[in-house]
Amino acid sequence: MSEGTESAYVPKGVDLEKPNAARTYDWYLGGTTNWAVDREFGKQVLQVMPSLQKVVRANREFLRRAVRYCMAQGVRQFLDIGSGVPTVRNVHEVADELDPNSRCVYVDNEPVAVAHGRVLLERHGDPKRHAMLNADLLNVEDLWEQAMGTGVLDPDEPIAMLIVAVLHFMPPGEGAEEAVARYKDLLPRGSYLVASHATNHDVPADRAAEAAVAEEQYKRANTPIGFRTRDQFSAFFEGWEPVDPGVVWVPEWHLDDIDSEVASEWADNPSESCCFVGAARKP
Ligand SMILES: C[S@@+](CC[C@H](N)C(=O)[O-])C[C@H]1O[C@@H](n2cnc3c(N)ncnc32)[C@H](O)[C@@H]1O
Structure with a gap:
């Protein structure tokens, strides 16, 4: 696995004494935007939950499948x-491969992710079609204003809002439910909500035990996690038309020949993935 780079640009205000979920996730995926503190933390988590790396990769595959799904429904x-x-x-x-006129606004509240996203888009993006914002999911009005202020998104055309592997960083009671409901109000008709969520509910007992230890570990990072049940996760989609097959385990969602390698390994025991996914369309 990659060892990251200590010389990577560190934006002001970034605490490199504490591991961070965004950078540790990057390390799990084999990326290089992580520091020793993140890698050390990631190694400790993998010791208690060795399957996590596979979970993360299966989640990333889902994200790409979901983008292609939305494109196939005409969303750009x-x-x-x-x-x-x-x-x-x-x-x-992924979107550009299917339509070079597609548009994307990225948002994260982790300064390293934002800084590296901006560098990537400066080099390989198109400022008319791509942007990277520093904003907090829970601060809806600010995020929405910034996103629409980029001019990248047309508020009158359907938008796919992706909230993938994020909501478990906002356990119930911290405002995620209210925030997602507000975005659903703001999004135009025909928009999609696509989400995934880590869980230790309804999973095999050994996975549940591992996930509970990993949850404890994450309390040491500056981004603790909190699992939701299937019902709690499903509630985010309420009121919108569910995309078949509804809220399911990640290996059960629209497998294809392009981005399903990891998920396919769990075809016979999908709950091993510890990851719920789903999508819905605004009527
Ligand atoms: C596990 S990564 C998921 C990355 C990507 N969505 C994927 O699935 O491959 C979770 C990301 O959510 C970001 N995040 C956590 N809480 C957030 C919040 N309140 N607002 C915006 N981003 C947040 C973290 O900084 C991190 O980059």
């Missing part, structure tokens, strides 16, 4: 909240 605009450190084959790259 993406609002990727909690987009993370840019890593190989990001949302705009």
